[in-house]
Structure formats: structure tokens, C-alpha cells
Amino acid sequence: MTFDRTRLGFIALVAAGLVAPYLIYPVFLMKGLCFALFACAFNLLLGYTGLLSFGHAAFFGSAAYLSGHVIKELGVPPEVGILIGTLLGLGLGLIFGSLAIRRQGIYFAMITLALAQMVFFLCLQIKETGGEDGLQGIPRGRLFGAIDLSDTLTMYYFVLAVFLIGFFFIYRVVHSPFGQVLKAIRENEPRAISLGYDTDRFKLIAFVLSAGLSGLAGATKALVFQLASLTDVHWQMSGEVVLMALVGGVGTIYGPLAGAFIIVTMQNYLSGFGSWVTIIMGCVFVACVLLFRKGVVGELSGLLTRR
């Protein structure tokens, strides 16, 4: 029964993704999907492993820069550019993870934050990133040399495909033998150790996977907006992804997706209020934490299963 419900959810998700651009502005949807993938990747760590990283912008942003750079300056096709961005995310994740994974709780968060700040300053200083201006005018190019991505609707379906691949990959990881161990570590790490699991290795692999997927999200975002900027590597971006996961529901499959769209919607529709947006978002966040402690999706599924 739960299996059927899962399958039904997936079909609904894919169907919604396919018809959405006919109802909603596609660029907005693409932005939402990129951040949703980012938030889902982050949730793999926070929700399913119990690790709070405060440096995920480093993977997202540096992947955006690198894929933008290789596409714009070296003329590689978009799929290769995105792949390179993803690989950078994986590699950086391995470095960050190796340094931070032995630390617990707030110390883990602080180390990831400190490392991410170093990446930020690197991006600010080196010439290739364009400093304050960012990397602009990244050409979308032709996918596999055949499909022209400059068309918005085509680009949308490409982004949807990237998102769905990432999303189903995360679902698979969460519901794999490996995912079972991750959940055990989240629930009670000393116990997992006493059963013979080298928990640091499991946490490191989860961290690297999460970083790689964040890189995938960042690289895709760079292609959508044809822009990579300091905003993408700034620590505020690391904070935003925490917010998305929390508002939507940590440790649920759909939560970060919902959270990302809620935050992106707020940023878009409240932009008329100027700098008040952050204050309004802060209030919404406080309200969410007080009213829906498990996030929007967490509370909803709680209501459904209680029946």
C-alpha cells in the first residue's frame, strides 16, 4: 500500500512538472526546480544523516562558476559543463567532508561554514569569476549538439529532467541499504558504531553525494540564468537552503521541494517590498518553526498517516 502511494506520488510529480510551464511562468519554475534540487541534496544530509552543513553554497556556487566558465570560455557543450560542475561539487565535498566529518553538531556546522567562506573569498579574488559583476552571458548552447536550449520551453524540460534524475537518485539513496545505515546513524550514532559500522565513512559518502548534487543544481542554475554570481557562493545561500529544507520538512522526500518553491515564490512576489523581504521571510520562518515543527510536508503527511 505504501508502495502504491509512493508510485502515485511520483506520477503526480512528473505530470505536474510536464504541464506546469503552460500554467506558470517557466523561468520561475526553472529557478524553483534548481533550488528544489539543491534543497533535496541538502536534506539528504540534514534529514537522513543528521548532519547540519552550513557551507553548501560553496558547492552550489563554485559549480555554477566553473560550469559557466568552461561553457563560455572553452565552448564545451552544456551537458559536459554541468557534468564538470557536478564533479567539482563531488571533489570539494570530499575535501570539506574529510576535514569536518569527525566533528559533531555545531562544530561540524562551523567547519563547513569556515571552509565555505574560504571558497567565497577565492571566488571574490580570482579574475575568472568576474568579481562583483559575476560571470555573465553564459551561452546555453545545444544539448548533445542537437537540441537548442535558448528556447525557454526546451530549457524548462531539460531542467525538469535534471531535477527528476537528481530527485529519484536521492530517493534511491534514502531507500537503499546504505540509506538504512544513514538513518540508523541519524537516530543513534553510538549504537550504529556498536553494531560495527564505521559511521564516519557512511557520513563522508553521504556528504560527498550531497555536495555533488548541490553542484549539479548550481551548474544547472548557471545555465538557466546564464549567470553565476557571488550570491551563489555567499553564506546567505547556505542559510537559505537550510530555510527551504526546514520550511518544507526535514527528513521528508517532498519537503525540500515544497520548501524551495515556497521560498522562491516569496522572493518573487514580495520583491515589491524591497529590503523588507528578509523581514517578512524571517517572520514566516519563525511562524513555520512554531506552528509546523516538522515543516509543511511533514505536518501534512503526519495528518494523513494518523488516520
Add this chain to the structure above:
Amino acid sequence: MNMEYILETRGLVKEFKGFTAVAGVDLKVRRGSIHALIGPNGAGKTTVFNLLTKFLEPTRGAIVYRGQDITWRRPAQVARMGLVRSFQISAVFPHLSVRDNVRVALQRASGKSFHFWRSERSLDGLNDRVMALLDEVDLRSFADVVTVELPYGRKRALELATTLAVDPELLLLDEPTSGMGHEDVGRVTELIRRVAQQRTVLMVEHNLSLVANLSDRITVLQHGSVLAEGSYAEISSNPQVMEAYMGNAA
């Protein structure tokens, strides 16, 4: 290699910033026995326990398990060698189902634990073993319950089933009946007795009637060192023990 003793410590010392919690403990645990570690509060029982399972590193001394020096091994390593511990507060995975609690322990031996690309249905082959283990502790009917909803005594039983799933040779039980009601104590006592038929058990326990009931041999700790060792009859008639332990307890 001495086959008679499965576990030995030699001059085990643990110092915490000027405070000596364990001051030169020599312990020998006979293979196949139930060995109890008792002593007043603060005697260093739990510290010894954490040293044996590598959750703490000793300041000095050696720990020998099955003839191998394990003093500097990592905790997960000694667990894979069959030296498996329980915890004072029940150590379950609260938001996993009862079934998944046991299965996650069983799956380690399957070698699939790093397979993040496979469906968890690849673990379905373990389900029969899971149910058999749950049967052993009378939890079969609770298999689909989320563990956090189990009553306390049942959680301890689940913890034991999970521990058995990794097929330990030496079981270290940290106060297996702490916080339990009367009925549960009886059930757990029987469980420990059953489990100990094929393995060695070393336990820290406050409940003296349980210790008297179960253990073949008892070591009494006081101020971080061994005060006495022997059978329950020997221990209970030892004047030093009476003064240090029973005197305190009364």
C-alpha cells in the same frame, strides 16, 4: 593464545584530568561464562565498560580479546570482531520500525551496506532472520510498529534482539534491567540466560538478586580497582565487600 579466557585486561588505567576513574584493573572473563561487574556508584564500572568497547581510550594498560591485543582498535572494529555492547539507556533507533531496527544490524554481514544505488528490497532476503530474532524476544507482533511507541521493557528486548543480530561472541550488557518494572526484569533475566548459552556475557548490574541469579563469577570494583572477585557466595561473605558495597547499599 589463552583459550580459557575470552577477554583479559592488564593494568587498565583511565585518568580524566587529574581524576583516576580506573586505577589498574586486571580482569579475566572466562569463555562461556556470565560475568558480572558490580560496585557502588562511581566505582568505575561504566568507564571500564567504555574502555573495553573502545568508546574511551585507556591512559595505560592493555586489553586482550581472543588472544589479540585490541587496546588501540576503533570501536566499530571490535564490534565486528564480535565484542558487542549494549547501553545503559535503551539504545534503539527510535524512528525506524522494529523490523528495520533489527534488519539494519543484520545487513552489515550482507556486505551491501555501502550500496546506495540499490533498492532496500535487496535486503528482503534477511526478513526471515529478522522475524526469527523478533520471535526470540516476543516482538514478532510489533514488527511494523515505530520503535519510539514501544513501552520501555520492550525497547530493551528489541535492543537485545538487535545485538544478537550481529552474532556477538562476547556480549557486554550495561545495566540490562535499569529503569525496568518487575515483570520486565524477570523476562530479561530469562532472555539473558537463554542468550548466554552460546556466548560469553559480561554485565554491569545494580540489581543484586539478578546478579546472584545469573552470574557464574562476580568482580567487585571500588574506587577504580578490583576489591574482590569470586562466586556470589564468596563475594557476599567477604567482609570488605560487605563494608564497601552492602554497607553503602543499606
